[in-house]
Amino acid sequence: MQQSPPALPARRPDWLGAGIVGLALAGLALLGVNIILNMQATGVTPGYGFLAQTAGFDLSESLIPYSSGDSYARVIVAGLLNTVVLALASLLLATIIGVLMGLVSVTPSPAGRWVAILYVELFRNLPKILVLLVLYVITVRGLPPVRQALSWGPLHLSNRSLYLPAIEADPRQLWLLAPFLLSILAAWWWVRRARRIQRATGRETPVVLVAATLILAGQLGFAALAEVPLVVSVPTFVRFDFDGGARVSVQFLVVLVTLGLYHGAQIAEVVRGGILAVPTGQVEAARALGLAPWTVTRFVVLPQVLRIVIPPMINQYVNLIKNTSIAIAVGYSDLMSVSGTIINQTFRPLEMMLITMALYLGLCLGASSLMNRLNIGLRNRSARNVS
Amino acid sequence: MTTFKSLVTATASSLVLGAAPALAGPVMDDIKAKDSLICLVSPTAPGFSVPDSQGVFQGFNADFCRMAAAAILGDASKADIRGVGFSDSMKTIVAGEAHMGSRSITRTGTRDADEGLAFVATTFFDGQGFMVPRSLGVASAAELDGASVCAEDGSTTLLNIADWFGAKGMSYRVENIADKTARLEAFFSGKCDVYASDVTALSADRQLSDTPGDFVILPEVISNEPLTLVARPDQAFEAALFWSFQVMLNADSLGISSANIDEIMSQLDQKTPAVQRMFGADSATTDMAAKLGLPADWAYQVVKQVGSYGEVFDRHLGADTPFGLVRATTPNAHAADGGLMYPFPIR
Incomplete structure (x- = not known):
């Protein structure tokens, strides 16, 4: 399969490209200098000293301990973490919805195809902020207020939050990290062993069940032996709200569902396109070899689909990360919301916007570089398999 | 010039x-x-x-x-x-x-x-105040320990609430919602117990409810404007x-x-x-x-x-x-x- 690449022409300096890039950079520099000079003329000097000052406002939710007495720097971190969690959860949901709908859209069943088309066209053609507000209003009106919360044992749901029992945090729980890593190592070893046996003898050994048992048993066994406190806290109602346990806010769930549905529709199209791009001849050839339908999908279609869809999926994922900023409309304290409040208070729009831009840029570049690596990895693997 | x-x-x-x-x-x-x-x-x-x-x-x-x-x-x-x-x-x-x-x-x-x-x-x-549903049975803002408060995202209202509850040693949960429709909907549907804004804005926004009489503005004014x-x-x-x-x-x-x-x-x-x-x-x-x-x-x-x-x-x-x-x-x-x-x- 190895072919020698055609000889490349000798590299010449790219004067035009250098000129365009140089002009763009010079324009940016001019703009920057102009902004700084103008700010100085009105007595404002750019600076980041405000980051250490007290923020003075609270957040609807935070993953790290935060109160209004903490600094602006800390509230930015809290907002960033909220954005990251929302983005990760939405990525997962959008991918699941998108892959399912993409598969449904190419099934031979006309009903399935119609459902998929209806879904895709509906969510692809509506502004996401509108979808968000409609879902929010429906949810807030549809779910009962906290006093009449729906309850299933220790689980409660109101238009405020979903309340769950949780294990109370204790610093000694950090000790669980060691057996956790150990059991993951053990599970990894078992998976490799199973794969080796299968390759050598074709015999299949149970993988998922054994790995899950290893991880869980390692945890609980250690917890029992070392007497690490695992106290379950159950949400109970006091005066205005539930206290104790964990909570997932309704605004988080609504934004999650909005982004899941909106990007799910786009991912469904990407997946459909990917499946249609696999030549039918390959499927027919695989069937002619006597492979079962699932085996055809698993070993002939999916590996090729994956390679086709990853580049457009990078685009979808990056868009989704940026689109988490619509959460500001319904009161989820994400990076955008925090940044807006800080600008209003400190009157440092330039500095704060630069920070916000850098953080979003970092998130999106990180996500796309991860996906690119996956893409390259897949390509190398299939190249190895072919050669 | x-x-x-x-x-x-x-x-x-x-x-x-x-x-x-x-x-x-x-x-x-x-x-x-x-x-x-x-x-x-x-x-x-x-x-x-x-x-x-x-x-x-x-x-x-x-x-x-x-x-x-x-x-x-x-x-x-x-x-x-x-x-x-x-x-x-x-x-x-x-x-x-x-x-x-x-x-x-x-x-x-x-x-x-x-x-x-x-x-x-x-x-x-003007001054910033609180509005609550009449059914909550609250007569004074001092009874709001632990309540959920809806306020406009990015506004000084957020700061005034944090200052006020902090000074009284009371806890609260904020719903900082940027979109006005979503904010009012959250309050009218009981997602938050309290709506905080300037007093004049409170009385104007109350009119947007189907039943303005169901909401009362508490006597406390927590900021001077x-x-x-x-x-x-x-x-x-x-x-x-x-x-x-x-x-x-x-x-x-x-x-x-x-x-x-x-x-x-x-x-x-x-x-x-x-x-x-x-x-x-x-x-x-x-x-x-x-x-x-x-x-x-x-x-x-x-x-x-x-x-x-x-x-x-x-x-x-x-x-x-x-x-x-x-x-x-x-x-x-x-x-x-x-x-x-x-x-x-x-x-």
């Missing part, structure tokens, strides 16, 4: 007018030279400044622009009222592109320290604004309004000395007019064309408007009724 331009107009107008009054400054002269007073208001503030079907701003704040034009130019319609966003309007005044602003600007220390702006007269005393007229610094102009406002307050306490001013003028010699000092032909106001460079009948024009303070308040915010504010229950009541509106003596 601007200073140069205003210098030229100042010189030109003093040449035309011959003997310019001693106090008249560049801003006053600029208004007279243009025969128009540029006044900035908020582009959309129900009750305070909203454009009507002809695109002319109407409302409580817009009427103070008309007051200034009536006093200085003798014609309220010569107020060139423009709707501009908050931070832009401050810059526009400092840059000298507008004469004054009447747009619910809270007078604060750091803002007053800016030399490009002069705060003149507080036309409205003295909403004040701002002017480009010019002693004569500032004095003209301040005393025009005092004429409206004095008219209010003397029971004089745009409806009865002509009747009062026709029998002025039978009226009290206070009324005669305000509207008489050779009175305190004519003396001020000569010194400040105003038309001799400026006090009459203010009341005739705009009205008394109480009249303006009731016209835009009073019981017959969607706001339904009862002035006597707000800090904007007359000082004699326990409010903060204290008329200074015109003599």
